[in-house]
Amino acid sequence: MNLEINKGDFYLLNGPAKVKVTSGLLECIAAPVATGEIINVPVGKKVPLLGVKKSKVSVQAKNSQISKLETSTIPIEWDILATTISKEKKRGKLYKVLVLGEVDTGKTFFSTYLANRLLSKVGKTAILDTDTGQSDIGCPGFFGMLVLKKPEVFLAEQEPTHQYMIGAHSSNLHFLPTASGLVHMLRKAEKDADALIIDTTGWVQFDGGRAVKKAKLDMVDPDKVVLMQRGNELEHLVKHLPASKVVRLPVSKKASPTSQMDRKALRELVSRRYFKGTKEFAIPFKQVFTDRCFLKTGTKIKLNGALWAEKLSGFEGTLVVTDKPITDAMKKKWPKDIGFIRNFIAGNEKGVLTALLDENQDVLAAARLVAFDFKNEKFIVQSTYKGDKKLIKGIQFGSLKVTKDGNEAGFIEPGSF
DSSP: OEEEEOTTOEEEEESSEEEEEEESEEEETTEEEETTOEEEEOTTOEEEEEESSOEEEEEESOGGGEEEESSOSSOHHHHHHHHHHHHHOOTTSOEEEEEEEOTTSOHHHHHHHHHHHHHHHHSOEEEEEOOGGGOSSSSTTEEEEEEOSSOOSOGGGSOOSEEEEOOSSSSTTOHHHHHHHHHHHHHHHHHHOSEEEEEOOSOOSHHHHHHHHHHHHHHHOOSEEEEEOSSSTTGGGSTTSOGGGEEEEOOOTTOOOOOHHHHHHHHHHHHHHHHTTOEEEEEEGGGOEEESSSTTSSEEOOOTTOSEEEEOSGGGOEEEEESSOOOHHHHTTSOTTOOSEEEEETTTTTTEEEEEEOTTSOEEEEEEEEEEETTTTEEEEEEOOOSOGGGOOEEEEEEEEEOTTSOEEEEOOTTOO
16 A cells, blocks of 8 residues: 655554655654665564655555554653763763563663664664564574664664574573673673663563573663563662662553564564575584583593593583483493493484684674584584684584574473583
């Protein structure tokens, strides 16, 4: 359908939908959309369209998916905060904003809007996405940071400036990588940006949620903590902070629940986009160090019937990789001093989410583990990495599994190999 949008008109568009501006100028999430530009809205997403000038647009969507509203759904307090930050920002010091909120309170939408506004007010603005289960920046299972070069509508369509692998959708069972990843990304932001907005998960209650959010508050030491709440559901997290640091913002009236199926669809959409065009290649064992695993951290030994075996440190025992479960008959032929046996069945590694690291342990690219080639002592991986393979100095393993197309395929227990 063709639609005419007057200056000041406000529309809300539900995905899936496609909008092309044929003339005029719109604003979408504080990002200008000029003549000839296109907005693709995925399923489960909603975007506002504001007429900056009288405009004509072509819309591919059902009639029920686009609606004209009387007033903007963007709270005025959001723009007031952007102005406040620009006044408080000190030259040469990174200004940090930590955004807290339950699931479906519009944290990512707000973070994108605020970042787009701050670009013209304070300079280089970065967004750190720490919601690994609903990633908008980089590959799901990773922390992703984007240092904006210009206002953007959908962060998922941009190549991340930095990534750090957590290894799964949740920080549960991955508390230490979550903490170390946050510190790692803060160091990057200190060098690359003037302002940093940290988008967080909706896990804000119970023991785990409280512990993770308190740790983030302590490590970040933010200049502002934004509470996006409908009532007082976040107040327990900020009782220790001075009032000047806490900003309470209303949730947009149009923020609505996203079903688990839509969440999975959105997550896999981002993952499939990330793994599109990947190629398989081999990395020699001897070229790389391994991380978050036992494999290749001990002393290689030979055991009858094993594809690979290595004696680990101290009382850690011996890692033994076989093509089928170990039998008593096999163990009778082995030395008595190998200690505790950590048995891994070859083939179960297929699909494990992996990070390719450089010599500084920075992520070069996300990858999918295809197989361990013990005969030739190589890792077979699938990745979009197009750089010099010799720059890959480390390989880091997660617990999430994905198919070759990027769809979810289960999990493997951390420390399995």
